[in-house]
Amino acid sequence: MKNQSKISKVVKKFLIPFFLIIIIGASFWLGTNFGKSKCEICPPQEINFSLFWEAYHKLQEKFVDKGKFDIQKMIYGAISGMVKSLEDPYTVFLKPEETKRFVEDVKGTFEGVGMEIGIRKGQLQVISPLEGTPAQRVGLRAGDKILKINGTSTVDMTVEEAVSLIRGPKGTEVTLTIFREEWEKSKEIKIVRDMIEVPSxxxxxxxxxxxxxxxxxxxxxxxxxxxxxxxxxxxxxxxxxxxxxxxxxxxxxxxxxxxxxxxxxxxxxxxxxxxxxxxxxxxxxxxxxxxxxxxxxxxxxxxxxxxxxxxxxxxxxxxxxxxxxxxxxxxxxxxxxxxQELENLTGDSxxxxxxxxxxxxxxxxxxxxxxxxxxxxxxxxxxxxxxxxxxxxxxxxxxxxxx
Structure with missing residues (x-):
C-alpha cells in the first residue's frame, strides 16, 4: 500500500465482515503499537472538550447510584459512542477482552456454532453458515435475520456483542430467534456449540x-x-x-x-x-x-x-x-x-x-x-x-x- 508508513504497526486488511468468528481468519498483521510520542495523542487544539468534562462532572456530582460510577466503563462508552456516530457497522471500538477474542479468532480453530454474521441495513443476520458446522446442520441459511440471542434482542447490538453471546464452550447450547423471508413468523432454533474446523x-x-x-x-x-x-x-x-x-x-x-x-x-x-x-x-x-x-x-x-x-x-x-x-x-x-485496519490502543483495546x-x-x-x-x-x-x-x-x- 502506498501510504504504508502512515499505517500503525498493528494493521492489516480485512476481507471479511465482523463475523461470528468462528473460523475464518481476517487478513491482518498482528503486532504491538509501542513508542507513540505524546504529541501523537494530544487532543486537537481546535476541538473544545469542555462539554464532555462538564457532563462528566455533573454526573460525578449528582448521579444517585454511586456504585454504578465506573470511570473505565464510562470511557469505553464514550469512545464507542464516538465511533458509532460515524454510522459505519465495520468501524468498531474493541475493549481489551474483545480485542483478545478477535486475535484468537483469526488463528483457525474455535468453539462455537460455525457461521459468519454481520449487520446489513441495521439488522444482525447470518452471512453464511460454514460447511459441516452446527449452524449448517440446524438449517441456518445466508440472509437469516437474528432477532434474539438467548432471549436478548439484537436491536442496536454490535457484531462483537453478538459474538460474545453466541460463542461458548463445546457441548453448551445457544438459542437464536430467527426470521426468514419465506416464514410467516420467527422461530427459536437451539444450537449445540462444537469445535469448528472448516475445509478450504x-x-x-x-x-x-x-x-x-x-x-x-x-x-x-x-x-x-x-x-x-x-x-x-x-x-x-x-x-x-x-x-x-x-x-x-x-x-x-x-x-x-x-x-x-x-x-x-x-x-x-x-x-x-x-x-x-x-x-x-x-x-x-x-x-x-x-x-x-x-x-x-x-x-x-x-x-x-x-x-x-x-x-x-x-x-x-x-x-x-x-x-x-x-x-x-x-x-x-x-x-x-x-x-478495515486494526489499530492497537492504550490498555490492550x-x-x-x-x-x-x-x-x-x-x-x-x-x-x-x-x-x-x-x-x-x-x-x-x-x-x-x-x-x-x-x-x-x-x-x-x-x-x-x-x-
Missing part, C-alpha cells in the same frame, strides 16, 4: 448429460491453507479429463486478500487487474494485479454466487467477470467491499477502522450493492428440503454452450 475447498468431476466431464470446484473460504490447497486442486484438474469449470463461491465469506488474488491468478493473464483499493482520494487508488500462473486461463468457467458470497469471494467473482466475461449465476452477493473500499477491475463498487448475477436463480424452501440445486443445474446448462 473441494472439487469433483461431474458427468454431464452430453458426456463431457466438468470440474466442479467449491471454495469455502480463503484461509491461509487455501492457497496450497487450490494449487493441488488445480493440478489435479489439469491432469483430469475435465474441459470446463464451475466455480462455486456460494456461502464463501472471504478470508485473506492475498489468497483471493493468488487464486484469481490461476484464471487470469499475468498483469490483469484483480481488484482496486479505493482510498477515496484522488491518486490514492492501488491496483492488485495477477501474478499468474494462468494455467486455468483456457478453461470456460461459470461462477455460482448467493447472499453468502462476501468480501474476498466477491473480489474473485468480480475479477473473473470483468476480465474473462465469466457468467455469475444465483443471487446477488452480500456486498462487503470495504477495507483497539479500533477496527474502515480505510478504503474495494472496486472490481471495471470500477464497480462492491460495498452494500454487491454483485448482481447475470442469471438470477432462486433456491426455494422446497429445493432445500428436497436437496435440489437449480442454481448448479443452470450453471451446467450454461456451460454446455461455452467453448
Amino acid at each position: 475447498l473441494k472439487w469433483e468431476l461431474k458427468t454431464t448429460p452430453w458426456g463431457y466431464p466438468i470440474a466442479y470446484l467449491k471454495l469455502y473460504q480463503f484461509s491461509g491453507k487455501a492457497d496450497s490447497d487450490f494449487k493441488q486442486a488445480a493440478f489435479e484438474i489439469l491432469a483430469s479429463p475435465a474441459q470446463k469449470i464451475i466455480l462455486d463461491l456460494r456461502n464463501n465469506p472471504g478470508g485473506y486478500l492475498q489468497v483471493a488474488v493468488n487464486i484469481a491468478g490461476w484464471f487470469l493473464e499475468k498483469g490483469q487487474v484483480v481488484v482496486i483499493e479505493d482510498f477515496g482520494k484522488e491518486g490514492m487508488n492501488e491496483e492488485y494485479k495477477s501474478a499468474g500462473p494462468g494455467k486455468l486461463l483456457t478453461y470456460p468457467i461459470v461462477i455460482l454466487i448467493n447472499e453468502g458470497t462476501a468480501s474476498g469471494a466477491e473480489i474473485l467473482a468480480g475479477a473473473l467477470r470483468d476480465n474473462r466475461n465469466a457468467k455469475l449465476i444465483g443471487k446477488t452477493s452480500f456486498g462487503k467491499g470495504s477495507v 483497539s479500533l477496527k477502522i474502515t480505510v478504503a473500499n474495494w472496486l472490481t477491475p471495471s470500477g464497480l463498487l462492491i460495498t452494500e450493492q454487491g454483485l448482481k448475477p447475470d442469471i438470477e436463480v432462486e433456491m426455494t424452501e422446497e429445493d432445500y428440503q428436497e436437496e435440489r440445486d437449480p442454481q448448479l443445474d443452470k450453471a451446467i446448462e450454461i456451460i454446455k454452450e461455452m467453448r
